[in-house]
Structures are given as C-alpha cells and as structure tokens.
Amino acid sequence: MERLTYVLRRLFARRVVLVAALLLLAVVALAIFFPLFSGVDPNAISVMDRLKAPSADHWAGTDELGRDLAMRIVWGGRYSIMIGIATALFSVIAGTTLGLLAGFFRRLDGPIMRVVDAMMSFPDILLGISLVSILGASLWNVVFALAIVYTPRVARVVRASTLVIRELLFVDAARALGVSTPRVLYAHILPNLFSPVLVQLTFIFAYAILAEAGLSFLGVGVPPEIPTWGTMISSSLQYADRAFWTILFPGVAIILTALSLQIVGDGVRDMLDPKLRKSA
Numbered sequence: 001m002e003r004l005t006y007v008l009r010r011l012f013a014r015r016v017v018l019v020a021a022l023l024l025l026a027v028v029a030l031a032i033f034f035p036l037f038s039g040v041d042p043n044a045i046s047v048m049d050r051l052k053a054p055s056a057d058h059w060a061g062t063d064e065l066g067r068d069l070a071m072r073i074v075w076g077g078r079y080s081i082m083i084g085i086a087t088a089l090f091s092v093i094a095g096t097t098l099g100l101l102a103g104f105f106r107r108l109d110g111p112i113m114r115v116v117d118a119m120m121s122f123p124d125i126l127l128g129i130s131l132v133s134i135l136g137a138s139l140w141n142v143v144f145a146l147a148i149v150y151t152p153r154v155a156r157v158v159r160a161s162t163l164v165i166r167e168l169l170f171v172d173a174a175r176a177l178g179v180s181t182p183r184v185l186y187a188h189i190l191p192n193l194f195s196p197v198l199v200q201l202t203f204i205f206a207y208a209i210l211a212e213a214g215l216s217f218l219g220v221g222v223p224p225e226i227p228t229w230g231t232m233i234s235s236s237l238q239y240a241d242r243a244f245w246t247i248l249f250p251g252v253a254i255i256l257t258a259l260s261l262q263i264v265g266d267g268v269r270d271m272l273d274p275k276l277r278k279s280a
Contacts, residue, residue, distance in 0.1 A: 011268065011271045012267070013270075014267065014270075017264060017266070020261075020264050020267075021260070021264050021267075023260045024257065024260040024264060027077060027081075027256070027257050027260070030074050030077065031074060031077030031078045031081055034074050035071070035074060035078075041071075042068065042071040042074075042075040042076075043067065044068070045065045045066055046066035046067070047065070047066055048066065049062050049066035050062060050064055051063070051066075051239060051242065051246070052066075053243075053245065058070065060245060060249045061243065061245040061246065061249075063232070063235070063239075064235070064236060064239050064243075069232075069245065069246060069249060069250075070249070072232060073229065073232070073249055073250055075227055076227040076228050076229050076231075076232060076250070077229070077257075079139065079222070080209050080212060080213075080229045080230070080253075080257070081209070081257075083139065083143055083146070083208060083209065083222075083228070084205045084206070084208040084209040084212075086143045087143050087147050087150065087204060087205075087208035088150075088201050088202075088204040088208060089201075090147035091146075091147045091153070091154055091200075092154055092197055092200060092201050094147065095150070095151040095152070095153065095154025095155040095157075095158060096154060096158050096190075096193065096197055098112055098116065098155040098158075098159075099154065099155040099158025099159040099160075099161075099162060100159075100190065100193070102155065103158065103161070103162025103166065104162055104166055104185060104189065109159075112155070113155075116155050117152075119148070119149075120152045120156075124150075124211065125211065125215070127149050128145050128146060128149050128211055128215055129215065129220050131144075131148060132145045132220045133220055137220060137221065137222070138222070138223065139223075139226055142212055142221050146208050146211055150204045150207060150208070154204070157196050157197075157200055158196065158197065161192070161193050161196050162189060162193070165188075165192050171184060171188055171189065174187075198272070199268055199269045199272065202261055202264055202265030202268055203261075203262065203265045206257075206258045206259075206261035206265065209229075209254060209261070210254065210258050212228060212230050213233065214230070215230065216228060216230030216233070216234050217233055217234045217237075221234075229250040229253050229254050230250075232246070232250040233247050233250050233251060236250075
C-alpha cells in the first residue's frame, strides 16, 4: 500500500497529470457504465428530430437521422477506446518481440531493423490507408493495420534499450553461470524494458484513437454502422454548415481523450525517468 501511494504521488506530482488522469477515467467510466443505465437507444432513428440543436432533451443535439448525439458519443467511446487499447497491446507485444530479438541477437539485428526502417519510411496515415484498403474496412482490420503501423516505433525503442542492458554485468554473470538464453531474455532483460514499453503503450493508445478517426474521416476506416467518434464526424461532414454540433462534440471527445492520454504518458515517462522530469 505504501509503495502504491509513493508511485501515485510521483505520478501526480504535476496537477495537470492528475486532471488528465481524472478526465480520462471519467471518459472510460462513461463509455462503459452510462449506456447500461440509460434508457436511450443510440441507434433509435427519429426523422422528425433530425439535426436538432442541443437542448434539454438532447444535450448534444441530434444527427442527420435524429439519433441522440450525446448517447452516440458515449456509446462510440467504447469502440474508439477499444481500438486504442487493442492497437497499443498488439503493437507493444509485436514490437517488444522484434526489438528484443534484434537487440540481443546480432545476426538478427540487420534483417529485422531493415524491415523496421522500411516501414517507418512511410507516413503513418498513408501506410494505414494502404493496409486497410488491402485488408478491407472492418473494425479488427483497422486494429491490425494500426498495430502494424506502430509496431516499428516500439521495436526501435526496445532494441535500443536491449543493446544497453545486454552489456550490463548481471546479464554477463547470468550467462557465465550457464543460464539459458530464453531465461536470460525473459527473467533478466525483459523486466528492465518495462519502463520504455509502458511509456510507448500510453502514447500509442492516443495515436491509435487519432489515427482511427483520421481513417474513418477519409472513408477507409471502420464501417459507418459502427459508431466510433471518427465515423460520426465522417457521416456528419456534409451537414456541418447547418448543424455544427454534429462535428463539434465528437471532435471534442477525440481531442480531450487523446490530450489526456498524452499528458498521462508524459507523467509516466517523467516518473520512470527522473532526468526527464519537468518542473511543476
């Protein structure tokens, strides 16, 4: 308990990180629990109520089909957050594996990193568009495409850390004692990669939410029937001149969530690496 209190105190040393964490927690809690207790159907169509401005009945107004926009934003948060989490986890697992192999085994370093460098030579959004176009537009194809896009970032960070850790004395001692290579990787090197990998996880979470919104806005992301924040903006674009709220509120949800994740990621990085800690 004391250890947890100490970690939280360091993480929230800056008030802006605490505010961002609370905002992020509120977004996640609303996305998970609010639809369970609300009687409003996010897909209920009411042509008579289409494109109504925000009011007491519809806090964020309605969209082009008369659906309650506030409920759709809350419901869509489930999909957007799920895409962010799944992309971050897949990227971290694949990137950590590639970076660990490239950093520890010299013969694998060249081939793996040449592939990683080639992938990083493409802009993220362009590579994402290409992959989704090849795989087809679906939620899991978007996750898979974004995971491929962000895996090279993790691989480079993990490789750089592994190159340093493998030269340390405790690794040499373990190998001199006859410890098997898999155990050296799992028990001695991998735990020391926790800090940089955790930081990358938080940043990729935010990047994935923004990238999904960008892909959906361009029409190559999640299918329109799935109410992510990106598909809401994309489907409402033609009504922006007379119903600005259909774009404003989903856009605010994307900005606040991504910004909160970035700030929390900065806080995690500062907590794990005191040399990078910013002044409060």
